[in-house]
Amino acid sequence: MSSTIKVLLAEDQSMVREALAALLGLEDDIEVVAQVARGDEVLPTARQHDIDVALLDIEMPGCTGIEAAAQLHKALPTVKLVVLTTFGRPGYLRSAMEAGADAFLVKDAPAAQLAEAVRKVLAGERVIDPTLAAAALAEGANPLTDREREVLRAAADGSTNAELAAALHLSQGTVRNYLSTAIQKLAVRNRAEAVRIAREKGWL
Amino acid sequence: MSSTIKVLLAEDQSMVREALAALLGLEDDIEVVAQVARGDEVLPTARQHDIDVALLDIEMPGCTGIEAAAQLHKALPTVKLVVLTTFGRPGYLRSAMEAGADAFLVKDAPAAQLAEAVRKVLAGERVIDPTLAAAALAEGANPLTDREREVLRAAADGSTNAELAAALHLSQGTVRNYLSTAIQKLAVRNRAEAVRIAREKGWL
DNA sequence: AGAGCCGCATGACAGATGTCATGAGCGGCG
DNA sequence: CGCCGCTCATGACATCTGTCATGCGGCTCT
The missing domain is CATH 3.40.50.2300 (Response regulator)
Known part of the structure; x- marks a missing residue:
């Protein structure tokens, strides 16, 4: 042109x-x-x-x-x-x-x-x-659900479960469940690793 | 010149x-x-x-x-x-x-x-x-001792205490003590926050 | 030499975290 | 409609994490 x-x-x-x-x-x-x-x-x-x-x-x-x-x-x-x-x-x-x-x-x-x-x-x-x-x-698609991603993102700064629950209007137990499933899906040991891996993959 | x-x-x-x-x-x-x-x-x-x-x-x-x-x-x-x-x-x-x-x-x-x-x-x-x-x-100088910084740096990727202890040739209790003092010096609630704050300040 | 800090360790304890079973409500899909 | 997956929740349990008291040896500074 x-x-x-x-x-x-x-x-x-x-x-x-x-x-x-x-x-x-x-x-x-x-x-x-x-x-x-x-x-x-x-x-x-x-x-x-x-x-x-x-x-x-x-x-x-x-x-x-x-x-x-x-x-x-x-x-x-x-x-x-x-x-x-x-x-x-x-x-x-x-x-x-x-x-x-x-x-x-x-x-x-x-x-x-x-x-x-x-x-x-x-x-x-x-x-x-x-x-x-x-x-x-x-590596396939992002295995995390919307909520799992949301909770993981909120947990990235080191917030405690109580803070996450308050920020996301969820119960503490639910927060832990989401983190637990995310941790399992990412095949890691704890939330910190989950955050790191999700970040690296661009899933966060 | x-x-x-x-x-x-x-x-x-x-x-x-x-x-x-x-x-x-x-x-x-x-x-x-x-x-x-x-x-x-x-x-x-x-x-x-x-x-x-x-x-x-x-x-x-x-x-x-x-x-x-x-x-x-x-x-x-x-x-x-x-x-x-x-x-x-x-x-x-x-x-x-x-x-x-x-x-x-x-x-x-x-x-x-x-x-x-x-x-x-x-x-x-x-x-x-x-x-x-x-x-x-x-903000003053970096308040962390060499060991505290070292442990914090190693903990940054989400490693567990056992892994840190093995990697640094320390006992688990010692690792926890260093993390504990670092957490107190940085006035935060847990290791994840400590890592984040130390990073932000350029102390890591 | 004694005081003080640092590195390293142990043991005990409370509280946070991760797992699991279970269940309710909701929406989509065959 | 029945099945499935997602969301949200609770309770129980085991483990991990953070705190604290305490101790020892080494080093430095005075």
């Missing part, structure tokens, strides 16, 4: 965001036309800018890049979505794909892949690390 | 590292002459390159940027040290300063501060976020 690819860049750490913008700025055919630091600013800003590609970090305040991707995919389906993340968690990849992402990159990957991914998604291709894709398929 | 400032860049995530290099490359007076992805490659690489400034991320495999800073400060005391980190933990700032760092930047800060910091440290100035400095002074 037009001469340059218009990109929206979403990443909460200013220094990283501007550095990525500088990197993309080196490419003649790519132009970063908007930058945001929060997930919940993605959609409003995208609406104002007629962009071709949105580059979304996952870990952001407001809402995650995956949630932002889902919103964009629904509201502006022609915009291509590149999800970028620090952590190559298979569960993240799965969620990103379900949210309509066209590419999934980890920040460990060489910088050259970034511009390349932008061009490829615009050409209709999908860009996914094959190793990660294999891992995502191998 | 010479025309351009020679910089060594240490950061484990390729994409971020190369993006930062691109950012610094936009400055006429700064040149990134070497890049490494691991803490333990910093010193050997610095020896080969006659650099003016080392830009060190804290979170790296091999060894942390703070340990690398200490090594550099000892071996090549004329090299100026800029420590860069995702997390503005007061304890990190303190450790970095003790390791001989000249500047401490968080990745949240505007990108312009990076080049600025490089120039300032070379001019003999120190660059520290005043808010962080205040926080570091306000």
Whole structure:
């Protein structure tokens, strides 16, 4: 189509965001036309800018890049979505794909892949690390129910059962039951390990 | 001295590292002459390159940027040290300063501060976020003994007392005692919270 | 030399946590 | 409709965790 690819860049750490913008700025055919630091600013800003590609970090305040991707995919389906993340968690990849992402990159990957991914998604291709894709398929889907995930998330900061029960409007016994089933599903010994494993897998 | 400032860049995530290099490359007076992805490659690489400034991320495999800073400060005391980190933990700032760092930047800060910091440290100035400095002074020093820190670090992944005891060649009772004193010093309710707080403060 | 801190350990105890059996209500699916 | 899974709950039990008192040996500082 037009001469340059218009990109929206979403990443909460200013220094990283501007550095990525500088990197993309080196490419003649790519132009970063908007930058945001929060997930919940993605959609409003995208609406104002007629962009071709949105580059979304996952870990952001407001809402995650995956949630932002889902919103964009629904509201502006022609915009291509590149999800970028620090952590190559298979569960993240799965969620990103379900949210309509066209590419999934980890920040460990060489910088050259970034511009390349932008061009490829615009050409209709999908860009996914094959190793990660294999891992995502191998580990299967998230076995936790909504409640189990909720309780596990709430337990992540070291809260006691009584605090969890109060926060979630449940009885202590129920909290323990949910944690117990989560612990069994994740094949671990206690809640702390359960939180860690669920985090690593991107299930939390 | 010479025309351009020679910089060594240490950061484990390729994409971020190369993006930062691109950012610094936009400055006429700064040149990134070497890049490494691991803490333990910093010193050997610095020896080969006659650099003016080392830009060190804290979170790296091999060894942390703070340990690398200490090594550099000892071996090549004329090299100026800029420590860069995702997390503005007061304890990190303190450790970095003790390791001989000249500047401490968080990745949240505007990108312009990076080049600025490089120039300032070379001019003999120190660059520290005043808010962080205040926080570091306000919270005081790390109250944990070596053993307490060690046990807490080992407990971070959700290991049980028996596993900790085996891993650290201690009795279970001793492990519990250390955790207990750590929990009291940090004024929290259990090990999980203790780990979280110690992490946040940069004491872990 | 004595005081004091640290590392390490033990034993006893209360309270938190994890497991299990059991059951009620609700919704979906064949 | 019956079966199943999810949610929520209770009670009982075993184990784990956190606290406390106490003790010993080593080290440092005065």
